[in-house]
Amino acid sequence: MPELSEPMVVNGISIDDSFAEAFPMSGTAIQITAVNEKWALQAATTMTGFATSVIACGCEGGIERLLSPDETRDGRPGVRVLFFGFDPGGLEKQVTTRLGQCILTCPTAACYADLDTEQSIDLGSAIRYFADGWQISKKFEDKHFWRMPVMEGEFLCEAKTGVTGDGVGGGNLLLMARTVDQALRASEAAVAAMRNVRDVIMPFPGGIVRSGSKVGGKYKGMMASTNDAYCPTLKGVTDSALGPEIGSVLEIVIDGLTADAVSNAMRAGMKAVVDLGPEEGALRIGAGNYGGNLGPHHFHLKELAP
Amino acid sequence: MTGLTFRKKAEPEQRLDLSGLTAGRLAGLSASEIAALAIGTTRETVRVGDMFDLSGDDPASIRFEGGSERFDRVGEAMETGEIIVDGDAGVRLGRAMTGGRITVTGSVGGYAGSVMGGGVIDIRGDAGERLGAPLAGERSGMEGGTIKVGGKAGARAADRMRRGTISVAGDAGPDAGSRMIAGTLIVGGRAAGTPGRLMKRGTLILAGGAERFAPTFLDNGPADLLILKVMARSFSAGEVGSVPFEDMAMRRLGGDTAVLGLGEIFLPL
């Protein structure tokens, strides 16, 4: 547990002298378009389902933002989706499996690369054989597409997309409030603000996780277990990090394509929480870490505070 | 440094091999050394200085003031830099080039862009036969880059093409896209002969229709395909510029089933 020395107070909200400890991840981005926003979102939502934590889901993924027709490759409404994994290989496996099950299958959806890096992972190249020999490779203007005849028409998918090793997983904020309602209001305000930041996703439901965890547990084989120091009902029976005023804690986890993107998201989130004030939202902002020895990225709350 | 200019003195009596006049091959040569380069193709020696007045000193930017259909092999195997021909050029313009840009304000002879691997060729007038095509025996034609023709193209444009884009604003001579392996040929006008004969893969977009097709092409019906939209947008934003099939309703033919049969021809619906 971090030392809670000298909190700073902004707008009546206490900000821990702590930091979010985050890890390098492989990250990638794609663009999903469809005939309208509804179907683009449908494809993206389906593809990013069950992608909250890399430990159990194989990857972490989420919708970065909606794209206007001006921003997409084919002039249709679209969605930018990010995925993160431990390594490019594992990430590729997850992305291509999801691509095959969720985009290939989705009416009118098309899929394009949306990250320009030296290294790449397969998109269409991995699933082209579904077309049973009828797949068409199309290269022009330095781009490579696969076209796959499907019952609806033709599924268009870029061959590859970029992948970065500079991705960061595990940026976080702990929002501590008197009540569940206040914690949730603060969290929603933070997530809404963070969604305006580029190159990040908050992979948990609605961007928020209530079951923050610590590493390991008393039962054999548990890689993570409930973060008892922040569980309000365990105050007194465990080595709690919570004072008597805190009745509920929610966490926002952030994955970004760069460390800067994660900083920006945390900064935006903290500002939203601070602006909301202690009456409406959180009394205190903290962050999860492991003492600083495990993850190379340390996002200090005080430096990001508004 | 100013661009290197070759001003034509008179119409050459013999065909000239100008393949030596590229940025890579002229780098480090003085004006007098350049003037002494042999460019003849007959027993009678012709040197650069006999045919051209030279000015400027930067071979990365070359201009021929005055062209000729006897100026052969302009920009052959060039890797970088720019060549502008004010007028016509002869055969094998930009053959095997891998980068850079060639602009010809007039028309060019056969085999322009033959087996080119990259770069841009912009021909404002007409192109001769076998645009982008291989020379005898070579297994693939154009392998990358962009060719743009403002006028019409001769027979067998894009023969054995493997990659890249050719866009011809006017008509195409007989049998465009023959033996295509991949890549894209766009024809704004009408295609003569039997386009796509023996094509294995690749895309022919014939916005002005065609004379006839082999029976080993099969009609796939109307094709409102996203790829056409993506291509049109992508080309418009790049070297190719606006394309005739943008927003055009098209029909797709697949073939040539005499061979692999995975090629496609798009026609106005």
Add this chain to the structure above:
Amino acid sequence: MDIAWIDGKPATREDALQAAAGLIGKSRQPLIAGLRTDVAGLRTAFDLARRCGGVVDHCDSDAVYPLVTALRDSGAFLGAPAEMRRRADKILIVGDRALETGGDLVRWVVEGEPDLGVRTRASKRGIMAIGSNGAASLEGADVTRIACEADDLIDLLGLLRAQLAGHRLGKGPVAEEELGRIAEFLKHAGFGCVIFAPEELGELGTEQLLGLVSDLNAETRFSTVPILAVPDAFGAALYATWSSGYPLRVNLGTEVVQHDPALYAASRQLVGGETDLTIWIDALEGEGNAPASSATSIVLSCEPPSSGDAPAVAFAVAKPGRDHDGVLYEPRFGSFVPVSASSGGEGAASDLPTVATLLEDLTAELGAVAKAA
């Protein structure tokens, strides 16, 4: 009898040689063409071309280029006519030109029955002709004729390839059942042979036909006998290939030999106006296909000079196989054969120089001119 002319007027051989050497000496880009001669003549023609930096082509290389091009672009199966004659149990004749231009050769190949091979010997030779009106001339042979316009032959060959590969195909120039009949005929060959004229099918058509034969060899044995309207053009192409690296249409005026099938075709050279002197060699049977040209010309011919525009210099030369021994390309053999001077008959011409000796003398004269200069 006159043996040399300058500007159409009889001249001595020496004067004519001197005049010719003078013209060559002044020429920027001579074209050495026609090339209708024996191997010794070809050799000296190339020696002369190297000496004077000429462009070399045969007057009828158009007749062989579709084959040359298709072969070097995509490969080929080629059969020796004499072997096909003994072995082929199924012969497919494609188009009209093969019989028109090489009727004797075609008849020679298809006559009789195969006598080699367990798979072929037992069956009577089957002949099918598509798009060949001339097939009626194959007397005595049992020929199945299938009508097809010449323009549609390439399509038909393509349909056959698609059908044999199990690909889809559209409606073509022959009815579906006809197509099926041809396909069955081909598939059931023990050893099949396709006879065709590359000239009629063109480059792409020849490639299509050779592709069909290649496809057929996946399951059975098949080869081809291309019929070339002017066989000595093929002989010249073979000679040019070993001598210069390329099958004619070469420019020997530069440091390394240049080859360009379009640019250095004799017809293009003359039209393009870059050639300023033509050395035309025409010492074989039949008329050489000389394109009209304004270039000054030196002519070596085994026929008396025709009336009309007289060449600047002309020589009468002997004809190999009539006036002297030599080596010629023989289409029945698919290679070069020795020929002997025929006895009697037109023996009067036998005092004439061969192309080889005349060109040797001309080359020597060039040396003398150069020395004098």
Add this chain to the structure above:
Amino acid sequence: MLTRLKNGHVVDPANDRDAVGDLFVKDGVVVAPPPSGTAADEEIDCSGLVVMAGAIDIHSHIAGGHVNTARLLLPEYHQAFQARPGLTSLSKVGWTTEETGLRYAEMGFTTVVEPAMAPTAALHAHLELADTPIIDKATLVVLGNDDLLMTMIREGESESAIADYVAWTVSSSRALGVKCINAGGSAAFKENVRKFDFDDVVPDYGVSSRQIVKTLQKAVGDLGIPHPLHVHCNNLGVPGDSSDSIEATIRAAEGDPLHLAHIQFYGYGTEGKRRFSSRGQQLAELVNAAPEVTVDIGQVMFGQTVTISSDELRQFAGRGQASPKKSVIFDHEANGGGVVPMNYKEKSFFNALQWAIGLELFLLIENPAQVFFTTDHPNGAPFTTYPDIFALLMDRGVRQRWLDALPKAVAKMTTLGEIEREYTLNEIATMTRAAPARLLGTTDRGHLGEGAVADIAIYRPGEDKTAMFGKAAYVLKDGELVVKDGSVVKRRYGRALTLRPEADKAMKSRLDRYFDEKYGIPARWLEVPEHAIGRTDPFKVVPCRS
């Protein structure tokens, strides 16, 4: 005119000479040292140089229909066709007869044997050879897939009748020996047979490869043809089957001379996960134990080349691997054949192991008079790669450097790295001069004794053996200086070495009838008359053994 080659290191294993001294040449032949005090008309200072007889290549496809088809098929590899400055190993050879002669001469080769001349292509081959400057040439005529021979065996005709047929073929085609290529295999392929072993029989004839090889071996021996039957075995290049075939063929020599061509292509086993392994060591042991057998290697080197073979069955099978993807397959009388381009890649496990197997054979076959220096030009590599191969044979360090550049998996599959042997100059001279002359029966060459034709190659020795053998310091052909400092200084034409075994008159009329009745062509089309060559004195007759 007397020429003195002064003070050179003369390496002449045929005459047990390996020391510094003079050599005298007069009227195109090597002569005894003149009495002291006689002044030479011309002197070449050979101090510090190595003097050898001109080299002899016993197996190099340099002329004929198939070679010309390769030129026709691959214009894109001619140097003039390349976008500058691109060059491939093929463009370095050049494609023409002219370049062939010049490049060979520059390396000090003065006699080259075209080993696969079909009787029907004899005139064509000789016409090309006549246009090949400087070097002397010879040909081996191909029999063993021809209707007549197989019919004669089937009908049980006498050995003398068969020998007469062979004599007529050798004589009329102006050959120096007889080659047998996948005996019966091409004929069987015409019957749609796609695999043919040594004891398989040709449909319709009922004769096996073994019978054909043994019959021809006997006829060649009986006729006194100096060069033993030159055999290209069955199943070339097929892992496992190739080495079985060559083993069976070696055992079938049965004590009589037999030459096996390009054996590298038969040193292939099926071990390892890629089902491709070296049987170089086993094959070398077989050869070492069979002194009546001679072999040449057919070394593979990396780069673009083209395979040219009258083994039609094999070439048909190999066309799938053609690179570039095009090939020509011939169905001719008798053998036919195929031209299939090939690009041997250093990075390819298979190609790299082929390279290693060739060198294993070179180094593990003990007697340099039993193994000959070939790449089976251009099948394994163009002949212009010879200087590199000399360096590989003579320098273990060079071998190791090449080996280090290959895929790691290759090193595990070859013993090449452990082989210490380095060829000496004397062994090189044996393999490329003395032994080939003995093998071909051309006693006037391959050595520097009195009376030998003055075909002499003089090299500038050095650490870099590639440089040494790539450009000879001087080459004399028939006593005339033709190469200086690696460049040709004098063009002239050599001759074709031929045999003229006498065939029975009855055989000649029988063949006239046979070709007329069966093929509808005159037998004289298969004859090479002297006038056809168009050079003065084009042939030199080598005597048969009595």
